[in-house]
Amino acid sequence: MSPTGSTPGGSADPAHASPAHTAPPARALPGHGDAHRHVLVAIVLNRPGVLNRVASLMRARNFNIETLAVSHTDQTDVSRMTITLRGDDVAVEQAAKQLYRLIDVLKVQDVTSDPTVEHEIALIKVRADDRNRGEVLTIADMYKAKVVDLAAESLIVEATGTEAEVDALIALLRGFGIKELVRSGTVVMSRGAGSIEEAVKR
Amino acid sequence: MSRSDRDSRVGANRQQTDASERKGEAMGTTDDGPGRSPTATSSRRINHMPGAGTPTADAISAGRREMLTDRHRLQIKSLAERGLSRPRIGADALCEALLRQGVDVFFGFPGGVLLPLYDVLGDYPELRHILVRHEQGAAHAADGYARASGKVGVCLGTSGPGATNLVTGIGNAMLDSVPIVALTGNVVSSLLGKDAFQEIDITGITLPCTKHNYLVRDANDIPRVVAEAFHIAATGRPGPVHIDMTKDALMGVCTAEHPGTLDLPGFKPNFDGNFRQMKLAAAEIARAERPVILAGHGVLISDAMDELRELAEKAQIPVAHTLLGVGAIDETHPLSLGWVGMHGWKHVNKAIQSADLLIALGMRFDDRVTGHVPTFAPYARIIHVDIDPAEIGKNVAVEVPIVGDVKRVLRAMLPMIPAVEPEARAAYLEELAGWRVESEKTPWHGSGSWRNGQLSADFVVCKIGEASNHDATIVADVGQNQMWAARYAGFRRPNSHISSGGLGTMGFGLPAAMGAAVGRPDKETWAIVGDGGLQMTSQELMTLVQDHIPVKIALLDNHKLGMIRQWQELIYAGNYHSSHLLGPDWLKLAEAYGVAGFRATTPEEVESAIAAARAVDGPALVHFVIAEEQNVFPMMPAGKGLSDLLEEQFEEPKQ
Numbered sequence: 001m002s003p004t005g006s007t008p009g010g011s012a013d014p015a016h017a018s019p020a021h022t023a024p025p026a027r028a029l030p031g032h033g034d035a036h037r038h039v040l041v042a043i044v045l046n047r048p049g050v051l052n053r054v055a056s057l058m059r060a061r062n063f064n065i066e067t068l069a070v071s072h073t074d075q076t077d078v079s080r081m082t083i084t085l086r087g088d089d090v091a092v093e094q095a096a097k098q099l100y101r102l103i104d105v106l107k108v109q110d111v112t113s114d115p116t117v118e119h120e121i122a123l124i125k126v127r128a129d130d131r132n133r134g135e136v137l138t139i140a141d142m143y144k145a146k147v148v149d150l151a152a153e154s155l156i157v158e159a160t161g162t163e164a165e166v167d168a169l170i171a172l173l174r175g176f177g178i179k180e181l182v183r184s185g186t187v188v189m190s191r192g193a194g195s196i197e198e199a200v201k202r
Numbered sequence: 203m204s205r206s207d208r209d210s211r212v213g214a215n216r217q218q219t220d221a222s223e224r225k226g227e228a229m230g231t232t233d234d235g236p237g238r239s240p241t242a243t244s245s246r247r248i249n250h251m252p253g254a255g256t257p258t259a260d261a262i263s264a265g266r267r268e269m270l271t272d273r274h275r276l277q278i279k280s281l282a283e284r285g286l287s288r289p290r291i292g293a294d295a296l297c298e299a300l301l302r303q304g305v306d307v308f309f310g311f312p313g314g315v316l317l318p319l320y321d322v323l324g325d326y327p328e329l330r331h332i333l334v335r336h337e338q339g340a341a342h343a344a345d346g347y348a349r350a351s352g353k354v355g356v357c358l359g360t361s362g363p364g365a366t367n368l369v370t371g372i373g374n375a376m377l378d379s380v381p382i383v384a385l386t387g388n389v390v391s392s393l394l395g396k397d398a399f400q401e402i403d404i405t406g407i408t409l410p411c412t413k414h415n416y417l418v419r420d421a422n423d424i425p426r427v428v429a430e431a432f433h434i435a436a437t438g439r440p441g442p443v444h445i446d447m448t449k450d451a452l453m454g455v456c457t458a459e460h461p462g463t464l465d466l467p468g469f470k471p472n473f474d475g476n477f478r479q480m481k482l483a484a485a486e487i488a489r490a491e492r493p494v495i496l497a498g499h500g501v502l503i504s505d506a507m508d509e510l511r512e513l514a515e516k517a518q519i520p521v522a523h524t525l526l527g528v529g530a531i532d533e534t535h536p537l538s539l540g541w542v543g544m545h546g547w548k549h550v551n552k553a554i555q556s557a558d559l560l561i562a563l564g565m566r567f568d569d570r571v572t573g574h575v576p577t578f579a580p581y582a583r584i585i586h587v588d589i590d591p592a593e594i595g596k597n598v599a600v601e602v603p604i605v606g607d608v609k610r611v612l613r614a615m616l617p618m619i620p621a622v623e624p625e626a627r628a629a630y631l632e633e634l635a636g637w638r639v640e641s642e643k644t645p646w647h648g649s650g651s652w653r654n655g656q657l658s659a660d661f662v663v664c665k666i667g668e669a670s671n672h673d674a675t676i677v678a679d680v681g682q683n684q685m686w687a688a689r690y691a692g693f694r695r696p697n698s699h700i701s702s703g704g705l706g707t708m709g710f711g712l713p714a715a716m717g718a719a720v721g722r723p724d725k726e727t728w729a730i731v732g733d734g735g736l737q738m739t740s741q742e743l744m745t746l747v748q749d750h751i752p753v754k755i756a757l758l759d760n761h762k763l764g765m766i767r768q769w770q771e772l773i774y775a776g777n778y779h780s781s782h783l784l785g786p787d788w789l790k791l792a793e794a795y796g797v798a799g800f801r802a803t804t805p806e807e808v809e810s811a812i813a814a815a816r817a818v819d820g821p822a823l824v825h826f827v828i829a830e831e832q833n834v835f836p837m838m839p840a841g842k843g844l845s846d847l848l849e850e851q852f853e854e855p856k857q
Contacts, residue, residue, distance in 0.1 A: 026576035028576075057410070
């Protein structure tokens with residue numbers, strides 16, 4: 001068996017193509033552009049299993065979630081998810097469209113390029129004794145972090161801020177020895193009077 | 203066809219008598235067909251998702267409203283009206299809810315947790331239950347039923363293994379956008395999560411392969427959930443919905459009424475296309491010199507066959523179709539181009555590769571259609587119409603996306619598109635016609651004799667299509683038989699071709715044909731299956747006999763897993779591992795089940811064997827012993843593009 005007509009562009013005669021599209025560039029594969037961090041907000045019905053549906057969909061569709069934060073909203077039957085993930089714009093748009101296919105999902109918005117307030121909270125248990133406690137406290141203070149627990153050999157720093165700010169603080173504290181670390185994952189809200197939740201008020 | 207013509211049948215007399223005797227015993231059957239009254243066999247099609255403003259659409263939405271609100275006009279009798287004094291339990295609510303959705307038949311298999319349902323089923327004689335031999339058969343039957351009839355198919359399995367056996371069929375319906383409602387029982391809710399006997403987390407399992415699923419633990423939720431499930435399954439892009447009901451939900455007293463309205467705030471499919479996008483699309487069409495329409499399953503689902511033909515004729519655009527788009531346009535229409543993709547026609551793939559505009563309607567650029575995406579349709583701009591926004595830009599970047607129901611979009615767009623005189627496109631269409639002549643040439647086709655006089659499968663399929671004058675519903679299994687069926691049977695009628703496209707489920711053919719025959723009892727139904735696929739679900743032969751479902755089975759037997767063997771020959775250097783398989787003595791197997799059996803081994807025997815099977819009043823199997831090494835050509839190797847087709851190398855027969 002010999003492959004036939006294997007010249008690029010197929011057996012088509014370029015003369016037939018319309019003048020505007022004479023040179024056949026390779027058709028772009030969607031989702032293969034430069035990946036960067038995106039933040040999605042999803043408003044979902046507060047039903048059993050909805051978190052599982054979202055997580056399962058992201059796994060099945062090969063999207064890699066970095067953080068996922070879920071909570072109630074002011075409406076009792078509605079929950080809000082903040083999802084951060086990496087991908088190119090097309091891939092993330094595809095993730096949003098796939099989320100829309102879930103019956104329990106009311107609204108999805110990519111707020112990456114919107115003006116937003118974006119915060120997460122971190123609790124960091126740092127090794128600190130009499131010799132270096134002052135240093136730790138100074139660093140925490142510079143990052144507007146609070147010390148919420150103090151023991152003879154450790155303390156817990158509570159930090160809030162953007163993911164990058166928390167990352168920076170953690171990097172500084174790592175030198176003292178981090179015993180335990182928990183981060184809530186990013187939560188985000190658009191600035192201004194607009195409301196994503198009002199759009200789905202029932 | 204007179205009886206004397208049935209020279210090739212083997213032992214048919216006895217089997218036919220058997221079948222006739224059984225027919226009388228079979229549950230709920232009448233002489234008019236498999237359990238359907240003559241009025242029920244009306245040829246009026248009910249569509250999943252009709253376009254707006256059409257009489258059909260209005261009638262259906264009125265009917266749906268009526269179903270949800272007016273029980274008396276639907277004559278769904280309450281228990282009291284049935285003369286029963288027992289309390290109404292969840293199982294009763296389920297039966298009522300199914301009847302309200304217009305269900306008159308479903309496919310299932312009982313089990314421990316379903317016994318409360320089977321206990322009351324007899325009180326609802328208008329609800330026909332077809333007992334399958336394996337739950338996978340029930341799911342495929344519901345699928346075939348839905349595709350043939352345009353209604354929602356229903357299947358039922360018990361907890362644990364019954365439920366997991368349904369999963370293949372549910373996944374199949376998901377990938378092919380078929381509206382089915384799969385019902386399963388589960389253990390009593392107090393035992394959920396305790397690893398009880400026959401307990402499995404089935405909603406966890408079906409979550410990624412359903413459009414939506416439910417776990418019902420309270421009898422009072424059943425009316426609402428069933429109404430929602432049918433609405434979700436049939437609306438927008440159709441798909442399977444699974445309802446898992448605990449045994450106590452089925453047994454518990456149900457006081458809930460059936461809902462008059464549904465509250466589904468997260469489910470609002472967009473039916474109408476964006477006006478600006480449609481304007482852009484119309485301008486693209488007006489500008490194009492080599493446009494091609496690519497019609498998919500969505501055209502059939504949205505009942506847009508007339509609009510498609512109108513568009514093609516108005517703008518003189520040839521129409522190619524995908525595997526599931528077979529029947530979107532009558533294949534004898536002068537503008538019908540044919541089937542595209544991996545085993546599609548060479549001239550169609552060539553047309554795609556040379557097109558300057560693709561108008562993709564209700565299809566999803568599956569990898570079997572596009573091949574290697576970077577070389578797909580290199581000169582073409584693409585207009586993509588689909589009801590599911592997630593399909594747009596998923597596999598191929600497109601220039602003009604339109605989210606909407608194909609029928610509604612085409613109706614809105616048709617006035618915007620300038621008419622093109624046939625002469626203006628004559629050169630283009632003639633060129634395509636020339637390619638077609640070349641692509642359809644084979645030295646044996648028509649004679650039925652492949653190499654050394656061996657029976658060629660394409661000839662058999664061709665004759666099956668001709669036998670019913672291309673009116674029969676033809677259900678394919680998966681593999682070479684499926685490709686031959688789509689290429690050569692010749693389809694004229696919408697929804698007359700049923701095939702497992704997305705999931706490619708071997709074993710689909712027989713049970714899906716069973717469902718299709720029940721869904722369209724007014725049409726002859728053929729299952730075209732291979733010897734590999736039939737051995738996966740042959741147990742449903744017994745269901746055909748018990749329920750007198752007159753499916754005719756064309757078994758294309760090459761003693762091979764043919765498509766596996768073909769890939770091994772062409773891509774894996776002839777390393778034939780596990781592609782040769784033994785089969786039973788098929789005529790004895792048919793006889794054992796009480797199915798009339800016939801055999802054809804030469805081209806001369808083919809037509810009489812088909813005629814003999816058609817003459818049987820009931821199921822029949824024809825064993826076609828075909829050439830063992832015939833391949834399906836052309837073939838696009840995996841990872842290659844539409845321009846890289848492998849073609850048959852014609853050889854002189856070796857003596």
